[in-house]
Amino acid sequence: AQTVTQSQPEMSVQEAETVTLSCTYDTSESDYYLFWYKQPPSRQMILVIRQEAYKQQNATENRFSVNFQKAAKSFSLKISDSQLGDAAMYFCAYRRANFGNEKLTFGTGTRLTIIP
């Protein structure tokens, strides 16, 4: 069974600084997707970034980028120029690539605090 581990329950960063959230996963599959979701106090789950395992290039979305290390099964999220609106729970998630089995396996989350 696949597992996703987020070893940092809480992180904090000064506004405008850079922070990296860690995620490791365990799978025997070779083709899969990895995601970072953001959950602000409103409770809404918002997709931040997505990475396909077959792609060697790390995904980026504006101030958000990932460091995907397939051999190490590591998938960290870097937030640059942190803003107050980035404060939220961040969840790492894994999904196998085949249609019909689109179960997302989530980590336990990292609560990110932005210090003004």
Place this chain on the structure above:
Amino acid sequence: NAGVTQTPKFQVLKTGQSMTLQCAQDMNHEYMSWYRQDPGMGLRLIHYSVGAGITDQGEVPNGYNVSRSTTEDFPLRLLSAAPSQTSVYFCASSYRGTTQYFGPGTRLTVL
């Protein structure tokens, strides 16, 4: 598009009561699913559906029932509520392997 909608936003039940959490999407997504979120445990899959008339169990299905009579709707039924079902429930949908979109969630308390 309204995206994924869930009703109600909040609900309080007594032990033994039954209720249905509603989920609807207007994006013609084939895949729909229900997750529950408990403190310190992330989100866990309850049931999912790959199309109308097809449902299957996820990681924590006990005490819940689902059906999928239309592409748009995927209700979750609690047959006899228990305090252990106190949680936040999320519905999600996607189309053929693309990103899953989540509804706003329902906070359920069972007394």
